[in-house]
Amino acid sequence: MPSINHESWSKRLSRELSAAWAIARKDMRIYYLKPNIIVSGILFPLFMFLAFAIGKNAPPGTLIPGLISITLLFSASSIEPVSIPIERRVKTFDRLLSAPISLYSLVSGESLSGFLYSLGIACLPLAIGIVVFSTPIVNAPVLVVAMILTAFCFATLGTLFAAYPTENVGEVMSMLNTVRLPLIFISGVFIPISTMPEIGQEIALISPLTYGNDMIEYAYTGRSLFSPLLDIVVQVVFILVFQITANYLYKKFNE
Amino acid sequence: MQAIEVSHLIKKFGSLTALNDINFSVDEGETFGFLGPNGAGKTTTIRILTGISRPTSGTATIFGHDIEHDTIAARQSMGIVSENSNVYDDLTAWQNMIFSAELYHVGRNEREKKTTELLKIFGLYERCNDKVHGFSKGMKRRLTLAMGLVNSPRLLFLDEPTSGLDVQSNLIIRDVVTDLVREGVTVFLTTHNIEEANIMCDRVAIINKGNIAAIDAPESLKKTIQSVQSIEVSFDRSSADQLDELRRLPMVNDAQKAGDKFKLYTEDPSEVIDAVMAYAHTHNLKVMSITTLGPSLEDVFIRLTGLQRKGGAVHAID
Numbered sequence: 001m002p003s004i005n006h007e008s009w010s011k012r013l014s015r016e017l018s019a020a021w022a023i024a025r026k027d028m029r030i031y032y033l034k035p036n037i038i039v040s041g042i043l044f045p046l047f048m049f050l051a052f053a054i055g056k057n058a059p060p061g062t063l064i065p066g067l068i069s070i071t072l073l074f075s076a077s078s079i080e081p082v083s084i085p086i087e088r089r090v091k092t093f094d095r096l097l098s099a100p101i102s103l104y105s106l107v108s109g110e111s112l113s114g115f116l117y118s119l120g121i122a123c124l125p126l127a128i129g130i131v132v133f134s135t136p137i138v139n140a141p142v143l144v145v146a147m148i149l150t151a152f153c154f155a156t157l158g159t160l161f162a163a164y165p166t167e168n169v170g171e172v173m174s175m176l177n178t179v180r181l182p183l184i185f186i187s188g189v190f191i192p193i194s195t196m197p198e199i200g201q202e203i204a205l206i207s208p209l210t211y212g213n214d215m216i217e218y219a220y221t222g223r224s225l226f227s228p229l230l231d232i233v234v235q236v237v238f239i240l241v242f243q244i245t246a247n248y249l250y251k252k253f254n255e
Numbered sequence: 256m257q258a259i260e261v262s263h264l265i266k267k268f269g270s271l272t273a274l275n276d277i278n279f280s281v282d283e284g285e286t287f288g289f290l291g292p293n294g295a296g297k298t299t300t301i302r303i304l305t306g307i308s309r310p311t312s313g314t315a316t317i318f319g320h321d322i323e324h325d326t327i328a329a330r331q332s333m334g335i336v337s338e339n340s341n342v343y344d345d346l347t348a349w350q351n352m353i354f355s356a357e358l359y360h361v362g363r364n365e366r367e368k369k370t371t372e373l374l375k376i377f378g379l380y381e382r383c384n385d386k387v388h389g390f391s392k393g394m395k396r397r398l399t400l401a402m403g404l405v406n407s408p409r410l411l412f413l414d415e416p417t418s419g420l421d422v423q424s425n426l427i428i429r430d431v432v433t434d435l436v437r438e439g440v441t442v443f444l445t446t447h448n449i450e451e452a453n454i455m456c457d458r459v460a461i462i463n464k465g466n467i468a469a470i471d472a473p474e475s476l477k478k479t480i481q482s483v484q485s486i487e488v489s490f491d492r493s494s495a496d497q498l499d500e501l502r503r504l505p506m507v508n509d510a511q512k513a514g515d516k517f518k519l520y521t522e523d524p525s526e527v528i529d530a531v532m533a534y535a536h537t538h539n540l541k542v543m544s545i546t547t548l549g550p551s552l553e554d555v556f557i558r559l560t561g562l563q564r565k566g567g568a569v570h571a572i573d
């Protein structure tokens with residue numbers, strides 16, 4: 001029942017969205033060019049990739065889908081694990097925690113900046129594929145959806161790890177790396193899942209990157225393990241689980 | 256309606272009890288001070304009242320909205336100035352203000368107008384496009400205050416607004432708060448500066464180790480310990496033993512040296528004046544000035560918190 005005290009849902013939503021957007025823009029202004037974000041979000045995936053690519057005989061153009069996958073993984077999950085511990089240390093995080101917005105908007109606003117950063121960075125390998133190697137794209141719309149979902153999924157994962165109540169960037173980063181480094185090997189980025197031993201194939205199913213990478217493969221080659229629709233559904237589930245868990249943890253750790 | 260209503264608030268951090276069943280309420284338009292030493296629980300109280308931290312038990316409402324269950328509504332009417340100047344170093348003063356306004360959903364025209372107005376009031380307008388990185392401590396403090404006011408709050412939380420600032424920054428901040436109070440804004444401030452509490456607050460709560468020892472108007476608090484009065488005296492010469500000798504005079508409960516003056520605490524000022532004059536006579540000293548003083552808020556504070564004066568021969572009660 002509408003009353004003077006209860007604003008309408010649309011008004012509430014617009015207030016929440018604009019606050020989330022403000023938080024994302026603040027992160028973009030402050031953190032996009034921070035050296036440790038550039039290292040862990042851009043240089044790290046690039047060198048990982050080169051290390052693998054050099055050992056392979058495959059034509060470089062065919063490596064583009066994998067490069068896009070790991071770029072999305074690393075860049076999306078690199079902003080919040082840096083920005084949030086720093087903001088805890090300088091106490092600006094209290095501003096966000098005490099603002100008249102829901103925790104969901106705070107968590108999504110934070111994730112949004114990682115998401116946009118990641119999409120921007122992933123355009124680099126995409127462009128290299130098109131311009132340098134003329135790598136054909138079979139299904140562009142699937143590629144776009146895949147990139148969006150993968151970026152959002154790992155941005156949310158970054159925000160989730162940053163919930164750990166520390167003022168030390170290194171602590172969050174090392175926890176995050178124990179999860180995201182193995183993801184490269186079990187998600188079919190360099191080693192196709194079909195060639196992995198059975199146990200490996202089962203483990204691959206629990207990696208969110210498996211589904212994003214599968215969709216990206218599909219977009220480039222038309223071949224994939226799962227249907228793109230299933231990939232989409234699974235990734236949406238991962239995003240929801242990460243978001244809800246992040247929300248829970250921010251609340252819980254907020255003594 | 257009460258601006259703040261706090262009932263049986265308890266906050267524990269592990270085995271440490273930071274707030275031990277505190278109760279108080281603040282009327283709309285009132286300036287309410289929390290006065291207490293380091294670690295008393297002042298910041299913990301503000302963090303609970305602003306919904307950053309959750310109480311272990313008890314409730315707090317802001318203009319009738321429960322801070323735990325109706326958090327967003329409770330926060331909409333508040334401005335928060337935290338004890339650290341938590342500004343974004345990598346943003347300009349202008350961007351900091353606009354970001355704050357956006358978090359509180361202040362409309363575009365309004366936020367630019369308000370930002371300009373506040374930056375001018377706080378003497379930061381000329382530097383509005385500079386990154387905060389290079390600002391002095393006082394400038395950052397003023398910017399923090401300006402950011403807390405950008406949503407035109409009805410209730411302002413100030414956690415040690417002036418601590419460690421120079422006179423100029425101090426004066427600007429006090430003037431602004433005075434103007435806000437005149438406009439009807441409710442102010443909740445914490446301080447360990449007794450004089451600040453005395454001048455700025457309608458009522459003061461004295462808090463120590465998580466317990467509120469007293470809540471009253473500064474003058475009423477002073478009246479409660481009318482028995483503690485003092486004599487301030489200065490002589491033409493001073494020597495090392497004077498303080499001890501004065502302390503041993505009859506009816507003197509305690510003596511303190513403050514600059515070139517001695518402050519002697521007593522329940523019977525006239526008796527002590529006589530004793531001081533006699534003391535001056537026997538030691539061949541000339542009394543330069545002598546004054547009787549009522550109890551200061553500091554005296555109340557020391558009495559109620561059980562703190563000791565430095566070198567104090569007399570201990571505050573309990």
Ligand SMILES: Nc1ncnc2c1ncn2[C@@H]1O[C@H](COP(=O)(O)OP(=O)(O)OP(=O)(O)O)[C@@H](O)[C@H]1O
Binds near residue numbers: 268
């Ligand atoms: N997050 C926390 N974890 C554990 N203990 C805490 C935490 N926050 C505060 N405390 C403890 O609670 C007590 C009250 O702290 P609080 O910060 O409220 O004091 P304060 O009155 O604001 O002091 P100051 O004048 O130094 O700012 C202190 O003993 C402090 O160590």
Ligand SMILES: [Mg+2]
Binds near residue numbers: 297299414
């Ligand atoms: Mg404090």
